[in-house]
Amino acid sequence: MSFYGYKDVIEEGDLVLAFISRNQIKPITVKRGERLNSRYGHFDHDKMIGMKYGQQMGGINDYGYIHLLHPSPELWTISLPHRTQIVYSHDSSYIIQRLNVCSGSRVIEAGTGSASFTHSFARTIGLDGRLFTYEFHEPRYLEARRELEEHGITQNTLITHRDVCNDGFDMENIPQGFDQEGGIQGEAVFLDLPSPWIAVKNLKSVITNKKRVGLCCFSPCIEQVDKTVKALQDEGWSNIEMVEVQGRRWEARREMVRSVDDVVKRLKNIQSRKQMGIEGKRASNVNPPKRKIDEVDTDETPEPFTEKPLQPKEYNPFGKGTRVKEGDSRFDWRQVTKIESEIKTHTSYLTFAYMNPSS
């Protein structure tokens, strides 16, 4: 198992994302003798070993099932318990594309946060690339470092505990294989910090002078953008542009086709039932009403009758009052899309800028 590529068969020690439902993906490290317990069933790790990634696995006593998924940065992001705000795939995919991050890229990220974007960067740059990620907050740094190690994301990724605003990005001893000509030489920079306008002042010494460098600052408030843009201008960055990414998810649903002809039939049915009711009433009434008007008088609900057989069967074209399952073949349906129930209306503003090598 690796975030750098797929394998087919699950072995002991592998990370498996147990897909329970759309909103519940549980990361587990497969270990003999252990068991995954959930209210959707119980699953022995022993049985997972030797199964294929992607396979559906039944629970103990044929109770419930899960799918055994191979980790990917995107599935991992969904599975994450939200320790902090996450850079979601709509944003991260666009940032990667726009900064032209690809195999072999040298990337600077601060802060690491949940390390969700870190995974995505590491996957994209591959083993030829290098990712320098900084995290100020110690518990989060430790958590992220442990996670990156567990996930085998150490060959191309170096995590550092550092406040880049105060202490900059420079490192005295860059581990072997990570430096380029003794330096970081970043080609792409991603700043998810409360005050990126301070951090940008510290970038000069860690970005490459060999090619154009792209940068993205990720800030929730518009006033942060304002300060960042000014700082970037002062520092000589160009082509500054802020954008928002608006991401939405839609699901396929079915909506019942309710025809007006059925409505009319139903109203007629009610009318005729009522009339039969009235006739029943007449039969058991010494003073039957004289006028035709009564037959369609709907102001009063008809009294309950004991002679049930007089009531014809209720016409029920849309399953009214009963619980109809979506797509029930006794009804007509129209295909529709329904938006997710909670929309992410705002993640952050993305401010992009570029630094040309001084020639």
Place this chain on the structure above:
Amino acid sequence: MSFYGYKDVIEEGDLVLAFISRNQIKPITVKRGERLNSRYGHFDHDKMIGMKYGQQMGGINDYGYIHLLHPSPELWTISLPHRTQIVYSHDSSYIIQRLNVCSGSRVIEAGTGSASFTHSFARTIGLDGRLFTYEFHEPRYLEARRELEEHGITQNTLITHRDVCNDGFDMENIPQGFDQEGGIQGEAVFLDLPSPWIAVKNLKSVITNKKRVGLCCFSPCIEQVDKTVKALQDEGWSNIEMVEVQGRRWEARREMVRSVDDVVKRLKNIQSRKQMGIEGKRASNVNPPKRKIDEVDTDETPEPFTEKPLQPKEYNPFGKGTRVKEGDSRFDWRQVTKIESEIKTHTSYLTFAYMNPSS
């Protein structure tokens, strides 16, 4: 004809919106002897008189047609030549609803601008309401005043040439029937001004103290919002909230259903034509190639042949190379929606606030 209500039959002097196409609605005042000329036909006003609003009308010599529409604020907005930025229906409808503008409301608007929103307000408040609209720019004021008079929007609407930022909203002589207890007593305020934060300081004397007053400022830039919010707080407005309205228009279209079976048939057809070509070639060639491989050799395009009959008919499942009309019944289609070709990604920020009567 009136913006306050519908009439059915067109008379001389009436305003008619000649609907030529979705993007071209031409307002005309019907006058005997005149003619509407367009590249979609020529239309005599004489013929319009006595026709019903909504009728389709053929052009001279049966060339082209138009629809004779009754004016409404929304159709008028579409027909407007864009002298200035317009408050579109997505925004105006929301503002009216949120400020609870209704029959009888007393509304203050500054500036009048294209008077498009003015029409909408006047329609909504009806003859029991009163609209005080201010325009700073003299040519635009004169244009709007002429238009309001032509449209008969004078019974409930008073337009004033005034810079409300410098000179406030107060009027010495409010025309009879427009004042309430000698004052303007606005219940709803709409400010579409470059510096609303100045104008809000002048509102106190013209809004009612009898009930809660709603206000909306319409500003394109976020920094204007910032200043406005601060000014509103200083002036004692509460429940301040800024929103954006994102409006979209969609059209129904059809997209061809292209099946992979047809693709396969087509490839087979190409193959067989090529084979026949090769056989034709063989027949006219002393040195036919020996190996089967050549039969599917597609590296070279086959030479043109003079013996046309050897070429079987080309299989053309998707009308490739021909111009297929959307919905052509010889093909399968799927219904789809297509977004308008130019989206209004931003109109303005809407800042709402409320002033409670000081008790």
Place this chain on the structure above:
Amino acid sequence: CKSTSHISPDQHVVLRLPSEGIKIIELRNSGLISLGKFGCFEVSGILGYPFGQTFEIIEDNKVKPIRSMTDQTVDIPEEEETEQEINKDTLTQLFTNSAENNQNIINIGSKIQKLTSEEIDKIKKSGASSDAGQKIIEQIIAGHGGFDKKTIYSQQKYLKRKQQKFLKRFSVEYLGGSQLLEYSILRDLQKVLDMSEESMALLMTYGNVRPGGNYLLIDETGGVLLYAMMERMQGQGTITIIHENEHPNIIALRYSDYPIELQERMVKTINWLQVVEPENEKIIWEDLPGEEVDSMKSNKKVQYYRRQKRANDINSVIDSVSRGNFDALISVSSLDMTGVLPYLIPKIGGSRPIVLYNQFKEVLLDIQHYLSNDKRVLAPSIYESRVRPYQTIPGRLHPMMTSRGYGGYVLWGTKVIPVEGGLTAVGRG
């Protein structure tokens, strides 16, 4: 008539609670109103104040007026102000200190909240007044070691949660169409077919709703749209509702407080059977000779007049729909419009709007395709309107992070009268 300006008895009003929940209640001249955990108050204490007023419950079910749910600069004696003016300012300051920071957030939860529930109870008891809630929040913030290290997002959520729990504040609003819709959305979004305020607004604007209009309406929102239209029209004009059951579901009118006469004058109802088979459904009625009526016994006479009115009402609405020439067709319905429109398009006057709401764009797509073969509806298009609210704190402006997914779509076209036999378009590609 009902008041639109001041809190008055015998009228329904909206109570807005700190939880962002809202309630609709009918006020009387007196009596206690309970806000559940937020406390109780005596109605008479809020009467006469203007709509929009915020109150705080103090001792003995009394209320005092305050400036707003989060602000306390008005109506408070000078000396108290410094201490009281905490909420909004504290909030803003805290936001500033936290600097939209997700840097220092640890696993914040109940464990780092230093106040125990006993302490909270103690404070509650010690403070005789409503300020207890406010004070508790302050102390919680003070005692919450990691508070200024939380992200703005979690701070917001945290404070809201705390406010909801402790503040005994509420405001009283006029029950307009928007408020009734908001109430319905919070109660059961599906009952109003996912319709947002902006979509309802668009419906009414494209439907050219105004005083004096005569509208044909299908309303499956339980009358919420009807209510909003009546607000706009203020008694002038008519709305004819077509319904599919025995009785129309216009339950929202129970909140309207309009006099019955006004309701009867404005709102007409007709069911689909009456629309589809008007002649069959008309009621055969002949007035009896005056002397015969005069000679009736009292209860028979009442019955006679009741039947007479009913017959007249039904026949008159059937006649009115048969005549047609309505000023708009407005529909918020889950019925299949391709079956509905053939009956209703002829009922709409020339150049008047046809506006159809649906929760799903795909349904309107079907309708637009259907209409493209019907020359009686000009230029139908599908419109979407989405309002995006911001956190409106100067210096901390950003769109709200999440919202519920709903809103719906509106199809708008114009009823026209095509030339028989058709005309040929030219030069239109």
Place this chain on the structure above:
Amino acid sequence: CKSTSHISPDQHVVLRLPSEGIKIIELRNSGLISLGKFGCFEVSGILGYPFGQTFEIIEDNKVKPIRSMTDQTVDIPEEEETEQEINKDTLTQLFTNSAENNQNIINIGSKIQKLTSEEIDKIKKSGASSDAGQKIIEQIIAGHGGFDKKTIYSQQKYLKRKQQKFLKRFSVEYLGGSQLLEYSILRDLQKVLDMSEESMALLMTYGNVRPGGNYLLIDETGGVLLYAMMERMQGQGTITIIHENEHPNIIALRYSDYPIELQERMVKTINWLQVVEPENEKIIWEDLPGEEVDSMKSNKKVQYYRRQKRANDINSVIDSVSRGNFDALISVSSLDMTGVLPYLIPKIGGSRPIVLYNQFKEVLLDIQHYLSNDKRVLAPSIYESRVRPYQTIPGRLHPMMTSRGYGGYVLWGTKVIPVEGGLTAVGRG
């Protein structure tokens, strides 16, 4: 290999023009490149500069490097600066003066623009250098009575129009996937099926595109997506393209400047007939004995080897697709996927992504419904991503007023291997 850092000969590059148009050209060591009305320049003048560099055409087809299209603070001698540094600052100032004002706009048009075209010609001739354009703009602004009374919106448009007309500037960019897509969008949006940069990005991220992957691809963008994937992978891994014509349309590769060997190693092509009927379509081939080949005449021998290679290539891609286990299915296609997927789902490895792009949400809706009956694709959903660019001038921030309507949608699901006979879900309502 091609340079990703510096402007180099024998490589395709993007020229970005002040009109916001872009051009793709292949550079040689020398030669003139014409920008039409913007002028001509000699290639050698731009070689060796880093990608991203902006130039201005000066006299004699020479260029000088400048800081950016709208900025002139770098590369200009001190004394010139004051005069030169007008564009951006003037712009900003003008915006400030105009105060987002639509107050004072009259019918601005050519009539209030005081410079005649003769005057413009005169200035053009008087100024020997490229500053002519800049100066003309200044004078037009100065001479434009109503300029600071125009709305910010029309000012922007006005200045852009003027800039486009007069400035002789351009920048040279590396031709990445985004640039090629942008170029294609500007040329013919329909040719890339309305696909936006953000949708393409989402496709590649959800498709888990990375160096070393082996992907199955349907690409009706003329190879633009293929190009972007190859950029990401930098020669590592394979992409197998299924195409529907005799030859795949991967015209975009003509811009790629990758060595033929790399292209052949990475990109495999197979047509639908070969996918659907692999055994029929395999080429019967047996190598001839060595001596027989040796004895062939030269042209026969070439032909023999060509055929051998062709047979091997075709058979090998057919075998590879038959084996399957691809790392993703990525599709940007107008083909009906309900017919496509039965052939391709079995070719994808367990737990690998299936990502399908379409211009229309309705098409993906059909696919999602179709997949809901196929247990081999887990949790397919439809995703939409829309980027909203802002006018990024501090103090004048707002989203751009209009944009073209396009972008498309992405369906993302995961290939799984269901238990034969099926399992029963529990507790999932």
